[in-house]
Amino acid sequence: xxSFLGIRNLKVSFKTFEGTKNVIDLEALxxxxxxxxxxVGESGAGKSVLAYSILKLLSSPPAIIxxxxxxxxxxxxxxxxxxxxxxxxxxxxxxxxxxxMSSLNPVFTIGDQLSNVLxxxxxxxGKALKQEVEAMLKLVQLPDPVQSARKYPHELxxxxxQRVIIALALSCDPQFLIADEPTRNLDVTIQAQxxxxxxxxxxxxxxxxxxxxxxPELVSSICDKMGVLHRGRLIEVGSVKSVMSxxxxxxxxxxxxxxxxxxxGTAREAPGEVSMEDWSQLTGCRFVNQCRCIVEDCKMGIPTxxxxxxxxxxxxxxxxxxxx
Amino acid sequence: xxxxxxxVELKKYFPVKNGMRVSAWVKAVDGVSLSIGQxxxxxxxxxxxxxxxxxxxxxxxxxxxxAGQVYFEGLDMQKLNPVExxxxxxxxxxxxxxxxxxxxxxxxxxxxxxxxxxxxxxxxQGEYVERVEQLLGTVGLPKDAAYKYPHEFSGGQKQxxxxxxxxxxxxKFILLDEPVSAIDIVSQVQxxxxxxxxxDEMELSYILISHDLEVVNSLSDFIVVMYLGKVVEYGSAAxxxxxxxxxxxxxxxxxxxxxxxxxxxxxxxxxxxxxxxINPPGGCRFHTRCKYAMGKCETEEPTxxxxxxxxxxxxxxxxxxx
Numbered sequence: 339x340x341s342f343l344g345i346r347n348l349k350v351s352f353k354t355f356e357g358t359k360n361v362i363d364l365e366a367l368x369x370x371x372x373x374x375x376x377x378v379g380e381s382g383a384g385k386s387v388l389a390y391s392i393l394k395l396l397s398s399p400p401a402i403i404x405x406x407x408x409x410x411x412x413x414x415x416x417x418x419x420x421x422x423x424x425x426x427x428x429x430x431x432x433x434x435x436x437x438x439m440s441s442l443n444p445v446f447t448i449g450d451q452l453s454n455v456l457x458x459x460x461x462x463x464g465k466a467l468k469q470e471v472e473a474m475l476k477l478v479q480l481p482d483p484v485q486s487a488r489k490y491p492h493e494l495x496x497x498x499x500q501r502v503i504i505a506l507a508l509s510c511d512p513q514f515l516i517a518d519e520p521t522r523n524l525d526v527t528i529q530a531q532x533x534x535x536x537x538x539x540x541x542x543x544x545x546x547x548x549x550x551x552x553x554p555e556l557v558s559s560i561c562d563k564m565g566v567l568h569r570g571r572l573i574e575v576g577s578v579k580s581v582m583s584x585x586x587x588x589x590x591x592x593x594x595x596x597x598x599x600x601x602x603g604t605a606r607e608a609p610g611e612v613s614m615e616d617w618s619q620l621t622g623c624r625f626v627n628q629c630r631c632i633v634e635d636c637k638m639g640i641p642t643x644x645x646x647x648x649x650x651x652x653x654x655x656x657x658x659x660x661x662x
Numbered sequence: 663x664x665x666x667x668x669x670v671e672l673k674k675y676f677p678v679k680n681g682m683r684v685s686a687w688v689k690a691v692d693g694v695s696l697s698i699g700q701x702x703x704x705x706x707x708x709x710x711x712x713x714x715x716x717x718x719x720x721x722x723x724x725x726x727x728x729a730g731q732v733y734f735e736g737l738d739m740q741k742l743n744p745v746e747x748x749x750x751x752x753x754x755x756x757x758x759x760x761x762x763x764x765x766x767x768x769x770x771x772x773x774x775x776x777x778x779x780x781x782x783x784x785x786x787q788g789e790y791v792e793r794v795e796q797l798l799g800t801v802g803l804p805k806d807a808a809y810k811y812p813h814e815f816s817g818g819q820k821q822x823x824x825x826x827x828x829x830x831x832x833x834k835f836i837l838l839d840e841p842v843s844a845i846d847i848v849s850q851v852q853x854x855x856x857x858x859x860x861x862d863e864m865e866l867s868y869i870l871i872s873h874d875l876e877v878v879n880s881l882s883d884f885i886v887v888m889y890l891g892k893v894v895e896y897g898s899a900a901x902x903x904x905x906x907x908x909x910x911x912x913x914x915x916x917x918x919x920x921x922x923x924x925x926x927x928x929x930x931x932x933x934x935x936x937x938x939x940i941n942p943p944g945g946c947r948f949h950t951r952c953k954y955a956m957g958k959c960e961t962e963e964p965t966x967x968x969x970x971x972x973x974x975x976x977x978x979x980x981x982x983x984x
Contacts, residue, residue, distance in 0.1 A: 382846075525709040526709075526874075527709060528935065530919065530926075531931045537927075552847045553847060559919030559920065593847075
């Protein structure tokens with residue numbers, strides 16, 4: 339069976355004053371239908387850019403998107419024009435954005451904003467529209483849907499706003515949902531509520547989710563599969579269980595380590611800061627300057643994803659050299 | 663022995679104005695008493711809106727308390743004259759939450775870090791450069807960073823500059839207000855490790871304010887859990903995280919999804935959100951969300967219950983022996 343979302347050789351670069359910079363260089367990514375795929379990586383790794391390029395939300399120029407295919411349910415999104423994309427966004431693919439404060443319009447009530455989407459995409463009007471708005475707000479468990487619909491974004495708390503965003507994203511029954519750090523800046527108690535809501539709705543509506551976060555622990559608790567993005571390249575993919583329990587890429591083990599609950603106070607190994615160096619010029623592995631397990635090949639060729647175990651792929655010369 | 667810093671029934675109410683009239687008060691901090699000794703890290707946790715940052719501002723003197731006292735080495739900070747206050751303040755420094763807004767964008771890093779040296783040690787601009795370079799070295803930045811502007815650095819590096827500035831006047835106490843919440847997860851670990859190292863090296867005391875329990879757990883010796891302007895639990899880090907006594911602390915710890923414990927399905931969520939601090943619920947402020955709430959909780963404010971020497975909580979349940 340083919341995958342629901344299949345990305346092959348996607349390259350995204352940005353034109354800047356200092357020349358063209360490559361941000362995403364993805365050889366392959368596939369997500370099966372009904373699956374929750376978690377994407378982790380530090381800031382600057384290209385997580386959000388990847389999400390935006392699936393939806394083709396990047397303005398070009400400065401962005402340059404090239405590659406073989408971004409296939410969603412058999413359709414190649416790269417070949418679609420803007421008008422077709424308008425029909426796909428919201429109905430087939432939808433997105434929950436990072437910051438609930440800036441993704442809602444402050445001068446309209448949330449009821450208005452929801453009706454807007456429903457009117458345009460599902461051609462509802464009058465009483466049916468009103469009912470659907472209330473049904474959506476009820477679905478995301480907002481207290482008192484009728485009253486809430488009349489409120490402005492600033493009258494809601496951060497958690498409630500994020501619920502509205504989820505309602506907006508799900509209002510047109512999408513098959514695929516991209517959640518870009520939906521719980522960032524939320525308290526742990528609210529984070530737990532939102533996560534539960536997302537998982538619950540996913541089971542109810544059977545949507546496929548691409549969940550982006552920078553906390554591996556969090557991703558592992560709700561996802562089936564996970565991938566680690568480092569400097570625009572996917573360096574490790576696999577089932578959550580095998581990646582979390584047996585991280586193979588040196589970078590993944592650092593990333594997982596950083597999140598561990600060690601309290602012994604000993605210095606933990608961590609790579610340098612996200613540097614501004616132009617790694618797209620590197621001919622070899624993009625982690626080579628910080629890696630502790632360098633073999634000869636690392637500086638020569640870019641490692642590609644190789645299967646190392648059942649449902650576990652790694653892009654690292656050191657690891658594959660040891661296994662093979 | 664007098665502790666380094668002692669807060670006595672500290673309160674801060676903000677007026678809610680309806681036109682010219684004050685119609686209500688936001689009780690941001692409502693009677694907090696704490697003390698912290700030398701070379702100790704005290705972690706303060708709680709949800710947003712529970713008064714953590716207001717508490718921080720009261721301690722460093724950026725806000726004047728409505729009632730209560732702040733004692734630093736036994737001196738009442740409100741009773742000091744400006745000259746004495748300045749002297750005390752060189753011992754108290756703060757690292758703010760967001761390094762993007764807390765460094766002057768028009769100043770060279772040299773002057774950002776050098777400002778406390780100018781104010782407290784009366785060094786002139788030419789004299790402090792050497793010391794600034796040394797400070798930058800302490801926080802792991804190269805010497806030539808002194809001649810750059812804040813925007814040339816990443817979030818983690820900016821926070822290092824803010825820490826260098828806090829260290830400049832050789833303080834005994836640094837208040838860390840969400841020091842890593844605005845920066846990347848990989849840099850977070852580095853900054854926290856560095857803070858731990860500096861504490862041992864320079865014999866500092868910290869108050870670490872964060873909503874991230876992992877961060878607090880990794881650095882603190884003692885923990886204070888706050889809810890709506892009040893302390894609900896206090897104790898050593900091991901006690902509070904190991905055997906949490908207050909239902910709110912338990913709920914906070916239960917909210918973190920853990921894969922080995924069964925992922926998100928095993929998480930017990932706390933219903934609802936923090937009530938408004940303008941009209942906080944009577945009795946125990948947590949009773950509206952507490953699953954163990956009894957009749958007594960709604961009417962009477964809980965009193966202190968000592969679980970042992972270093973662990974206390976404010977909850978009626980403990981009294982009745984649960």
